[in-house]
Each structure stands twice: as structure tokens, then as C-alpha cells.
Amino acid sequence: MTPKVAQFLADRQPATPCLVVDVDRVAERYNALLDALPLARIYYAVKANPAAPILRRLVSLGSSFDAASWEEVQLCLAAGADSSAISFGNTIKKASAIAAAFEAGVDMFAFDSDEELEKLARHAPGSRVYCRLLVENTGADWPLSRKFGTTLAHARVLMLRARDLGLDPYGLSFHVGSQQTSTEAYEAAIGKVAMLFTDLSAAGLDLRMVNLGGGFPTRYRDDVPEIDDFARAIGRAMTAGFGNALPEMIVEPGRFVVADAGVVQSEVVLVSRRGHGDDQDRVRWVYLDIGRFGGLAETEGESIRYRIRTPHDGGEMGPVSIAGPTCDGADIMYERSNYRLPTALRDGDRVELLDTGAYVSTYCATGFNGFAPIGEHYI
Amino acid sequence: MTPKVAQFLADRQPATPCLVVDVDRVAERYNALLDALPLARIYYAVKANPAAPILRRLVSLGSSFDAASWEEVQLCLAAGADSSAISFGNTIKKASAIAAAFEAGVDMFAFDSDEELEKLARHAPGSRVYCRLLVENTGADWPLSRKFGTTLAHARVLMLRARDLGLDPYGLSFHVGSQQTSTEAYEAAIGKVAMLFTDLSAAGLDLRMVNLGGGFPTRYRDDVPEIDDFARAIGRAMTAGFGNALPEMIVEPGRFVVADAGVVQSEVVLVSRRGHGDDQDRVRWVYLDIGRFGGLAETEGESIRYRIRTPHDGGEMGPVSIAGPTCDGADIMYERSNYRLPTALRDGDRVELLDTGAYVSTYCATGFNGFAPIGEHYI
Numbered sequence: 001m002t003p004k005v006a007q008f009l010a011d012r013q014p015a016t017p018c019l020v021v022d023v024d025r026v027a028e029r030y031n032a033l034l035d036a037l038p039l040a041r042i043y044y045a046v047k048a049n050p051a052a053p054i055l056r057r058l059v060s061l062g063s064s065f066d067a068a069s070w071e072e073v074q075l076c077l078a079a080g081a082d083s084s085a086i087s088f089g090n091t092i093k094k095a096s097a098i099a100a101a102f103e104a105g106v107d108m109f110a111f112d113s114d115e116e117l118e119k120l121a122r123h124a125p126g127s128r129v130y131c132r133l134l135v136e137n138t139g140a141d142w143p144l145s146r147k148f149g150t151t152l153a154h155a156r157v158l159m160l161r162a163r164d165l166g167l168d169p170y171g172l173s174f175h176v177g178s179q180q181t182s183t184e185a186y187e188a189a190i191g192k193v194a195m196l197f198t199d200l201s202a203a204g205l206d207l208r209m210v211n212l213g214g215g216f217p218t219r220y221r222d223d224v225p226e227i228d229d230f231a232r233a234i235g236r237a238m239t240a241g242f243g244n245a246l247p248e249m250i251v252e253p254g255r256f257v258v259a260d261a262g263v264v265q266s267e268v269v270l271v272s273r274r275g276h277g278d279d280q281d282r283v284r285w286v287y288l289d290i291g292r293f294g295g296l297a298e299t300e301g302e303s304i305r306y307r308i309r310t311p312h313d314g315g316e317m318g319p320v321s322i323a324g325p326t327c328d329g330a331d332i333m334y335e336r337s338n339y340r341l342p343t344a345l346r347d348g349d350r351v352e353l354l355d356t357g358a359y360v361s362t363y364c365a366t367g368f369n370g371f372a373p374i375g376e377h378y379i
Numbered sequence: 380m381t382p383k384v385a386q387f388l389a390d391r392q393p394a395t396p397c398l399v400v401d402v403d404r405v406a407e408r409y410n411a412l413l414d415a416l417p418l419a420r421i422y423y424a425v426k427a428n429p430a431a432p433i434l435r436r437l438v439s440l441g442s443s444f445d446a447a448s449w450e451e452v453q454l455c456l457a458a459g460a461d462s463s464a465i466s467f468g469n470t471i472k473k474a475s476a477i478a479a480a481f482e483a484g485v486d487m488f489a490f491d492s493d494e495e496l497e498k499l500a501r502h503a504p505g506s507r508v509y510c511r512l513l514v515e516n517t518g519a520d521w522p523l524s525r526k527f528g529t530t531l532a533h534a535r536v537l538m539l540r541a542r543d544l545g546l547d548p549y550g551l552s553f554h555v556g557s558q559q560t561s562t563e564a565y566e567a568a569i570g571k572v573a574m575l576f577t578d579l580s581a582a583g584l585d586l587r588m589v590n591l592g593g594g595f596p597t598r599y600r601d602d603v604p605e606i607d608d609f610a611r612a613i614g615r616a617m618t619a620g621f622g623n624a625l626p627e628m629i630v631e632p633g634r635f636v637v638a639d640a641g642v643v644q645s646e647v648v649l650v651s652r653r654g655h656g657d658d659q660d661r662v663r664w665v666y667l668d669i670g671r672f673g674g675l676a677e678t679e680g681e682s683i684r685y686r687i688r689t690p691h692d693g694g695e696m697g698p699v700s701i702a703g704p705t706c707d708g709a710d711i712m713y714e715r716s717n718y719r720l721p722t723a724l725r726d727g728d729r730v731e732l733l734d735t736g737a738y739v740s741t742y743c744a745t746g747f748n749g750f751a752p753i754g755e756h757y758i
Binding site: 045050069070072089092093094112113114119148149150154269285321323328329330347371373 | 426448472495516528529533648705726
């Protein structure tokens with residue numbers, strides 16, 4: 001938690017649950033990534049947190065943007081981004097969304113299938129297109145599954161077809177999975193990309209860009225490698241794959257840029273110890289006024305394990321299960337991750353969930369169980 | 380899909396994704412439940428769908444309401460419900476929410492812990508309280524876990540304590556899990572409740588109410604027992620447990636009342652067949668403009684399996700995976716449930732997800748990936 005956020009919480013005592021984001025910290029993280037990867041252009045993944053103050057700050061720093069929808073394209077434009085700095089990075093787009101973005105000046109689009117390529121040729125003629133490869137997500141806390149990406153062999157066919165359709169076969173992308181904690185995932189993926197570059201070059205098609213995706217991790221409860229470790233691994237792999245003929249490099253960080261700039265403050269609704277008549281009796285249940293459907297969607301499967309601060313830190317601790325405030329039995333954040341909280345914790349206490357600037361506000365349900373969406377403060 | 384919904388979709392071609400609910404059908408389902416369980420009072424579980432037209436219709440039919448939050452209490456009052464017809468059924472409540480509801484005239488509250496009971500005694504003195512028992516959720520497609528309810532032994536202590544605290548020890552509740560497809564779950568739970576009634580009566584405390592919770596299933600893809608089957612099982616168990624001295628009975632249906640009154644219409648964004656180089660090649664990926672974060676949260680773990688209608692029904696079918704429109708790899712509805720859809724299905728086609736009146740609109744995220752919340756039409 002940055003001093004500015006701590007001060008804001010102390011002074012304002014905002015209604016809970018709320019998310020407070022230090023926009024200066026966002027800028028620091030953006031610059032740290034720029035330092036670590038000076039050869040890469042940064043396309044901020046808007047989906048991580050599309051708040052206007054964040055987008056405006058990133059525009060002022062010269063960032064580009066990775067938009068998941070026509071609506072996100074509009075948010076970037078409204079924040080002052082130039083359409084040439086926007087990539088429409090979702091491989092699943094309505095024809096109307098492609099046409100609207102193209103009309104607004106966006107000329108860079110992702111795809112991973114014949115069908116999407118046809119749509120791009122029709123609704124965004126001549127645009128730069130890049131094909132997403134399916135790569136291993138081993139090591140990622142929030143893997144991206146088989147939903148996206150295609151094989152090397154299919155990507156080869158698709159890129160040649162893109163040229164035939166009058167599109168600009170710009171490059172290749174991959175995504176190693178969100179909150180990726182292994183540098184090797186990037187190295188393996190870059191190796192595949194380099195192979196396809198060489199292969200297509202032999203077929204008379206010279207690609208110009210490698211999109212490394214996002215995935216750079218934030219330190220939640222467990223330590224993660226430093227960004228410099230990722231940068232070194234990426235540099236090594238790029239040199240091994242491309243020698244001196246380095247293509248343009250793009251990264252699409254979301255979590256890395258905004259996660260640790262944000263803090264969720266929540267009120268404890270209930271701490272109970274229920275007589276289930278078994279070993280679990282000693283485990284208290286702590287119910288917060290935010291849960292899986294109030295923004296903490298990434299606690300599904302206990303994937304993302306946030307650090308939690310309480311007013312009683314330093315005192316005696318005991319095991320807890322942690323759940324949200326709704327009547328939904330699935331609204332449990334942590335039952336198996338060995339969380340411990342102070343035994344002095346009581347209902348009415350305010351607690352902080354740290355590093356929650358990314359993937360919280362937008363996952364929040366509109367009104368599940370009647371609860372209003374999380375309050376947001378950008379300072 | 381009721382004729383009225385079909386007509387509305389044909390005439391209006393509303394923007395997708397949207398939810399269309401036939402409020403007359405809600406009334407039919409309410410009356411069907413009343414017919415099946417004439418001795419029970421119906422407390423509609425507002426969380427299933429809190430839309431004002433639904434609440435107003437149910438008020439006009441004489442329904443009572445199960446509210447999960449102070450916000451839901453307010454929705455009921457705004458729809459014309461009398462405060463005496465509202466139960467605050469969440470066992471996890473902020474002190475301020477209890478006080479506000481009590482102030483508004485609500486005098487019936489759920490609890491399952493010492494800590495919550497203390498809060499009720501302080502902020503809703505003299506109110507009717509009922510203790511939630513932990514019962515087996517076997518047979519439920521959306522089980523409610525260990526988050527709620529306590530043991531018989533603990534409930535006994537709590538009910539006696541409620542009396543000592545000046546509260547009105549009204550009764551006991553349980554919940555067999557949502558979309559419960561086994562009638563036996565109710566019978567077993569009623570047996571436990573009856574035992575505790577007898578036991579407390581011997582201790583000088585006569586309880587007056589049994590709250591059977593909800594859980595009555597809707598027919599999605601698979602057949603489920605009829606409501607009459609549940610009613611007969613409940614009647615048998617109540618007679619076996621209580622003889623002629625039947626206590627007041629309460630049920631809290633949500634899904635049963637509203638699910639099959641609603642239809643989600645969605646647009647196909649992309650149908651692709653990607654060259655993953657394995658058996659999965661023959662499986663098409665169908666991406667809709669609604670997914671797990673756009674309202675179909677109950678497809679988590681493929682728990683609730685909706686029926687899907689397309690304009691090509693009757694033609695050749697083939698296996699599909701079905702996913703939402705976001706860049707999130709977790710936004711997949713069905714990958715392992717052997718869904719098949721027509722091979723003629725194309726992007727731009729409108730499809731209907733049937734029986735989606737419950738637990739859709741309110742789970743919907745505020746703006747994940749930039750997508751606006753689902754449109755809602757109550758007709």
C-alpha cells in the first residue's frame with residue numbers, strides 16, 4: 001500500500017467495500033517496465049482496469065493500448081489515445097465492433113482462426129493483423145486455456161492467407177497465461193515464434209512484429225521473479241531466435257502495471273466459530289463485505305491469494321476460512337490456502353486486501369444479493 | 380420459452396445480450412407452488428431476480444419475501460411489500476443492515492452463530508429469529524457448502540440463548556442446496572429439524588416454524604422431478620416428524636419461480652475450428668456475446684447446463700465448446716458437457732439460452748472487458 005493510499009483511507013474513511021488506486025504508482029510501474037524492456041512497446045491491457053484516470057495518465061506517458069472490445073477502444077480514445085496506438089487484441093470480435101474500430105482509425109487486430117480473418121478482411125481491409133499462437137501456460141496462476149490461439153502449422157496457413165486477403169500480415173502473438181511466475185514460459189514461446197518467422201520468410205512472407213502478451217506477475221502472498229528476470233530471459237530468447245534482425249516487440253501488461261497500485265478496503269461482517277463437531281471447529285469463518293461476486297473473481301479456485309492487513313496485525317493469529325457476504329455457497333475466497341488472521345478480529349473491523357488494482361472493479365457484479373458495485377477512488 | 384417472449388423477440392429484435400422475462404409466467408409458477416404446498420408460506424428469494432416488475436407482481440399475489448441484504452429489503456418495500464412479509468434470510472449481516480431493517484419494520488431474521496445472535500439481540504431486540512442447520516447438499520447442482528448452517532447440538536444451544544437474550548426463538552431453517560434434484564434431501568433435513576423441535580420442547584422451549592429453504596429445481600438440459608414429488612416427500616416427512624402438531628412452514632423458492640419465465644438472447648460472435656493438431660480439431664468453438672462474466676455465472680464448473688436454441692435447429696449437429704466473448708481464459712461455459720449445435724451455425728446468428736430468468740441479471744459484471752451489463756426486458 002503506498003503512503004498516499006494509506007493517507008486517503010485514514011483521512012476519508014470511505015464507505016466499504018472500496019478500491020483505492022494510486023495513479024502515481026501506476027506511472028512508476030509503467031516506467032519500470034519501460035526500463036526493463038526498452039526495446040518493447042507497451043500496450044496496456046485495458047481490461048485490467050479501464051478507469052479514465054489510469055488511461056489518461058498512461059496516455060501522457062506515451063503508452064499504447066490493448067483493447068478487448070469496441071467499448072474499450074472508445075475508452076482509450078476518450079482518454080486521449082491516438083487510434084494508431086490502439087491494438088484490438090481480442091481474437092473474438094463482432095463484425096460490427098471490427099467495423100466501428102476500423103472506422104475510428106484502429107488498424108491493428110488479433111485473430112486466431114480462418115473465420116475471424118475473413119471478418120477482418122471484410123470489415124478492416126488492409127489492416128495489420130497478427131495471429132495468436134497456442135503456447136504452454138504452465139507456471140501461470142490464472143492460465144488461459146484452449147480458448148485462444150492456434151498451432152504453428154495453422155498459423156502459417158493463416159498468415160499466408162492474410163496476405164492473399166489484402167491484409168498486412170504484421171506478426172505473431174502468444175500469451176503465457178496471467179500471473180505467470182516462470183520466465184521459461186516466455187523463452188519457449190519465443191522459440192516457437194522465431195521458427196515460424198524463419199519458415200514464413202522462406203515462403204516469401206516477412207513478418208515484422210512479435211507480441212509477447214502479458215502475464216508478468218505481481219507479488220501477492222507468494223514471492224515472484226523480478227521483472228528484470230523476465231526481461232533477461234526474453235532478451236536471451238529473442239537474440240537466440242532472431243540474432244541481430246530483431247523484429248518489433250510488443251508487450252501487453254495489465255496486472256503488472258496496476259495491481260500493486262490498488263488496495264481494497266473491506267469491513268468484516270461476521271467472525272464466527274460454528275459447532276460442526278469436527279476438526280474444523282477451530283477454524284473461524286471470517287465474512288467480508290466483498291467476495292467473489294463483488295470483485296474478487298480471481299479468488300476462484302483460490303488462484304490469486306491476496307495479502308490481507310487488519311488492525312490487529314502482530315497479535316495472536318489463528319486459522320480462518322474467508323468468505324463473501326452473499327447467500328451464495330460458492331462465494332468463498334479461501335478455505336484451503338491456510339490463511340491465518342488475528343484472533344482479535346471482530347465484525348466492524350476494516351481490513352485491506354493488498355495489490356488489488358487489477359481485475360477487481362470490472363469483474364464486480366451489478367447487484368448480486370442487492371449489494372452495490374464496489375466504490376472506486378483514483379488518487 | 381413462452382409465446383409472449385417469442386413474440387417480443389421476433390417483433391423487437393432487442394440488442395443482445397438481453398434477458399426477456401414473462402412476468403405472467405412468474406405468476407403461474409408462484410401459483411403452481413402454492414397449489415403444491417398449500418400449507419407453506421412462500422418467501423420469494425429476491426436474489427434470484429430482484430427486478431421491480433417481478434416483485435410487484437408477487438406482492439399482488441400475496442407473496443412474502445426472503446431478502447439477502449438491506450438493499451433487497453428496500454427493493455421489496457419499494458415494490459409494495461409489507462415489512463411483516465419480509466424475512467432477512469442471510470445469516471451474515473452488518474449490524475447497520477440489521478438496525479436499518481428492524482427500523483423499517485422487519486422482525487424476522489436468520490442466524491447460525493453466537494456472534495450473529497448477539498448482533499440481532501442488540502440491533503433487532505425482540506425479533507423472531509430462526510437458526511439455520513447444516514444439512515447434506517447431496518443431489519444439488521449448485522451446493523451451498525460449509526459456509527452456512529450449524530449442527531443440531533449447537534443450534535439447540537443457540538435457540539435457548541436466543542430466548543435468554545430476549546429474542547423470539549421462532550424456528551429452524553435449512554437449505555438442501557440450489558437446483559436440488561433429490562426429494563430425499565428434504566426428507567432427511569426435516570427429520571433432523573423435528574428431532575430438535577422435540578428436544579427443545581422437552582427443555583421448555585416450543586418452536587413454531589420450519590423454514591424449508593429453497594432449492595426446488597428447474598428443468599434445464601436434464602429432467603428433474605416435478606414439484607408435486609417434492610411436495611409429497613415434504614408432506615410425508617412433516618407428518619412423520621410432527622404428527623398433527625404441524626408447525627408453520629415456510630419455503631424460499633427463487634429459481635423455481637423465475638427461471639423458466641426468462642430467456643437470454645445472445646449473438647454468436649465467432650464459430651471457429653482451430654488446428655490444434657489433435658482429436659479436438661473436430662470440435663468447433665462457439666463464442667457468444669454473453670459468458671460467465673456477463674451473467675452466466677452458474678455455468679462455473681458446468682454446474683447449470685442451459686438448453687440452447689438456434690435458427691438452424693433440426694439440421695446436422697456437431698460437437699462444440701461454448702465460450703464467452705472476453706479475453707479471459709476462464710470465460711468458458713461448456714467444454715466437457717457434450718454440447719452439440721448445428722453445423723450451419725454462423726457468427727451473427729441469434730441464439731436463445733432457455734430458462735435463464737434466475738441468477739443471471741444480477742451476477743452480471745459491471746463492465747468486464749468493456750462490455751455493458753445485459754439488457755433486461757420484463758413483459
